[in-house]
Amino acid sequence: MTDRRTLWGIGCGVIAGALWGLVFLTPELAAGFTPLQLSAGRYVAYGVIAAVLIAPRWKQVCRQVDAKGWFALIRLSLLGNILYYICLAQAVQSGGVAMTTLIIGLLPVSVAVLGRHDNGSVPLQRLALPLALGIAGIVCTVWGNVGGTSGSLFSVVCAFGALIAWTLYAVDNSRWLSRLDTVSSQDWSLLTGLVTGALALSLAVPAFLLSPGTHSGAQWGGFAGLMAGVALLCSVIxxxxxxxxxxxxxxxxxxxxxxxxxxxxxxxGFLWEGRWPNLMEVTAIALLCASVLTCAVAHRRHGSA
Incomplete structure (x- = not known):
């Protein structure tokens, strides 16, 4: 049963990663719009979709969350959605997808360190090999995609800001989900969307009225469609x-x-650039995959010990 849960969990994590990877391309696809506009647009759309989906069960779900739960949702929405995406979008637009991806790729290390005392977690010494492989993969990514160039200090700070925000979110969110046995994972996600949408509305006025830009009707239509798509695929699903x-x-x-x-x-990113990964990039991918597999083996052995 434990092995089956682990396999199902890894499968869900892979699907989430495949969908979340799209957010790194979004700032490039909407390069004419500011990070604040991207965050406000994405999460207002997320809030609208979440409201529609949860409306039939609103009273039932609402009764299952107490005041502490609502405050946690506000904190998680700010950290894991609004602040994270503003930092990520700014880092991508000023420093590039590769630089941003490799810095945020340190998340497995930061989450493992921060969550090392949680129930069911594996001691850090058992994670030495997977963490070393993950770091080696990130180093290869830096070498293969950045080479001798570096982004501006501001873009690096923004990328690390996104890293810190999502590390805190991942740990706090997992702990809350482990405590809540009356709220499903899907409903918790939709509630997060509702709260995030409400917070994003406060960003909409400064984002779109104070910095409207010079966009055509077609560009605004494309922006709206892109935000709705990202909200549905990345945020909801x-x-x-x-x-x-x-x-x-x-x-x-x-x-x-x-x-x-x-x-x-x-x-x-490779598909967008229309090229195959080079040898260093293939090595990085292999190391990152090996990191995940060895970590899964470490948890399996820890569970059977």
């Missing part, structure tokens, strides 16, 4: 798969699942 994985896997293994976001982000 991606978060639902992630929350399901969080209930099936211990926190340190959840941290390793974030590597799939990095892998898929790189894959989408």
């Amino acid at each position: 991606g978060n639902a798969f992630w929350n399901r994985a969080a209930r099936l896997l211990p926190l340190t293994l959840m941290g390793q699942m974030i590597l799939f976001e990095t892998l898929f982000a790189l894959l989408y």
Whole structure:
């Protein structure tokens, strides 16, 4: 049963990573819009979709969340959605997809370290090999995609800001999901969307009225469609798969699942650029995959010990 839960959890983590990898391309696809506009647009759309989906069961779900739960949803929405995406979008637009992806690729390390005392987690000494492989893969990614160039200090700070925000979100969200036995993973994701949408409305006025830009009607239409698509695929569906994985896997293994976001982000970047990965990039992908597999083996052995 434990092995089956682990496999299902890893599968959900892979799907979430495949969907979340799309967010790294979005700032490039909407390069004429500011990070604040991207965050406000994405999460207002997320809130609208979440409201429609949860409306039939609103009274039932609402009764299952107490005041502490609502405050947690506000904190998680700010950290894991609005602040994270503003930092990510700014880092991508000023420093590039590769630089941003490789820094945020440190998430498995940061989550494993922060969640090392949680129930079911594996001691850090058992994670030495997977963490070393993950770091080696990130080093290869830096070498292969950045080479001798570097982004501006501001873009690096923004990327690390996104890293810190999502590390705190991943740990806090997993802990809350482990406490809540009356709220499903899907409903928790939709509630997060509702709260995030409400917070994003406060960003909409400064984002779109104070910095309207000079966009045509077609560009605004494309922006609206892109935000709706990202909200549905990445926020609604991606978060639902992630929350399901969080209930099936211990926190340190959840941290390793974030590597799939990095892998898929790189894959989408290669497709966008219309090229095959070079030898260094293939090596990085192999190391990152080996990191996830060895981490899964470490958890399996720990569970049977």
